[in-house]
Amino acid sequence: MTANEEAEYYVTDLCPAAARARGKSSCPRTAPGRKDHGYLLGVQEDYFSKGKNESGDSKLRFETYHLLWQEMKSETERLQEELNKNLFDSLIEFLRKCHSGFHNSSHWGYQIKLREIPTAALILGVNVTDHDLIFRSLTEAIQNNVTPYVVPLKAKDCPDIKHLLQKFVTQLTNCCGDVKSKDSVQVTQKTSCSMDSLTTWYKTVTKKTGPKMPSKKRITSSQWQPPPVVLILKDMESFSTKVLQDFIIISSQHLHEFPLILIFGIATSPIIIHRLLPHAVSSLLCIELFQSLSCKEHLTTILDKLLLTTQFPFKISEKVLQVLTNIFLYHDFSIQNFIKGLQLSLLEHFYSQPLSVLCCNLPEAKRRINFLSISQCEDIRRLPSFRRYVEKQASEKQVALLTNERFLKVETQSLLENLHVYHLNYFLVLRCLHNFTSSLPKYPLGRQIRELYCACLEKNIWDSEDYGSALQLLRMLAKDELMTILKKCFKVFNSSSETQLGSTAKKIEEFLAEFQNLDEAKEEEDASGSQSKGLQKTDLYHLQKSLLEMRELRRTSKKQSKFEILREKVVNFIDCLVREYLLPPETQPLHEVLYFSAAHTLREHLNAAPRIALHTALNNPYYYLKNEALKSEEGCIPNIAPDICIAYKLHLECSRLINLVDWSEAFATVVTAADQMDGNATTSEEKNEIIHARFIRAVSELEHLGFIRPTKQKTDHVARLTWGGC
Structure with a gap:
């Protein structure tokens, strides 16, 4: 069983539309999480260890996946209860008022x-x-x-x-x-x-x-x-x-x-x-x-608590997140379907990635590294991110990483710890940048934090034109707006004590104090200026002349005020934070252990394409039935194929109107090909009736699927409704 089929097996109950498009049917009685949950866990575990996963850690990977998903599921349920709490409380109050009334x-x-x-x-x-x-x-x-x-x-x-x-x-x-x-x-x-x-x-x-x-x-x-x-x-x-x-x-x-x-x-x-x-x-x-x-607010909360946190080690790439959010925004607005898509991503990651056994909390991952086998060490050495990391090291360290398993395990523990610290700093700086850019005109980096997160996952955010536009707008912020945003950022950085960004909170606090000092100095200047202005009296001509002189002086000198200088410092400080901590995950060694990036696999399961799936099933039944006898060369029709497949292939060779008599004779010729090869060319009348009944049933099924329809142009013909293969 391939990884795609395995993921389909689990997602049958999660996404019935995808299951139908792939030629499968949803079975609620045997779906995970139903009455036969214990038995199904064993069945899933058996499937988990087949195919590419015939390794000693397949059971451990499945258990890790199951435990991690249960934690994520309980967190989503708790979040939804909190989000619906105000609505339920107001409804219950209304019902009680009606009851007393x-x-x-x-x-x-x-x-x-x-x-x-x-x-x-x-x-x-x-x-x-x-x-x-x-x-x-x-x-x-x-x-x-x-x-x-x-x-x-x-x-x-x-x-x-x-x-x-x-x-x-x-x-x-x-x-x-x-x-x-x-x-x-x-x-x-x-x-x-x-x-x-x-x-x-x-x-x-x-x-x-x-x-x-x-x-x-x-x-x-x-x-x-x-x-x-x-x-x-x-x-x-x-x-x-x-x-x-x-x-x-x-x-x-x-x-x-x-x-x-x-x-x-x-x-x-x-x-x-x-x-x-x-x-x-x-x-x-x-x-x-x-x-x-709003369901969009639900989505923002789910993303914030499941992905933009270090509580759960599992993460998804930019393309996978884009697939899930596009399905949500352009198809159903369903939080439940989004969560099920996230579950499928988690399942596919643990199924297809042998090193996903390390996708757990940091202390447990360090402990598991000590028990890695030789083949698993080789899997680490084959990771593209680890190979890039090795190429940057000194020659002696390169030899040790490629030959010494003990040294490799120690280095892997260090790299996983660095990856954990990277995520801690990454999410704090991401929230800080979002506070600065979420209120800008036209939202150059997006209004929602998921839009900013996608942009940061894709590439270096500071290389984009939108980021440059955002910085220009930040350099035009008023003092009150800037101080409000800085206070939010101070709360963000001050909330976490595990990161290396403790000095950042102090720096932001210093900026706030300097802005406060500017307010006090400005009040003193205004007070002294008002006294001097009260003594000056001039006519309209001298006033216009002085205004023109001041405008010309500003055009030539362009001297910045103290507030503008301080605002420039704040923007440069945020820019430095972004360039240092918002590096894409692909730049981090061993990111493949935590990140799922197979967006095409997810799209194949969740974005149902019924026409392509039906054509594949009818034109190539081996794709689903996995019967070696159904393998045939292109253009050939095996006589042991299902009747509807034979009728479908024959109807592809016809024009817009299909003669039912010719179609029936061609169908009988293909079905009786085996008998003719054995020398038994003549068939009995009973066999002819059976073949005719099989043909009628196949034609009825094709009509039900929408490939043909009856026509009044000719009584013994049907009209073909589709053109081409797919």
């Missing part, structure tokens, strides 16, 4: 008297693939803090009001732990599903359960209020207008007995509510809007 004479109580259903319009954005995760977390939060009766529904499960009520009743009863109440509702479901029966069930259940609301505070029975029912419509835009109208009208009639709260999941705009619902129905909703955090 059902029983008190408050604003909400007044709205309920008017039969207005409290409704939260949750604007989530167009990243629809991430909505399920958000609603899952939201459902748990509501169940833990507000009410156990939370029902999420999708439009595909509710084609009409009958199915909506059935789904609503079924899931609502599953929220209740009382078996008797479930049985009673099951009987009700068989007879009729209506809001009347649901209201009766709700009264019965709330009377039986009593004060069992999930709350940290103890509530007495006299203070206890029956919990509301929260219905979440995940994809409100996809619901039928009639279904929504009927449900809202029916629910508003029972609102005083059945406290219902609606949550609309909206991907586009809240205007869709008024487009789907007429005024008579929308007036029955008391709507409050809630806006989720």
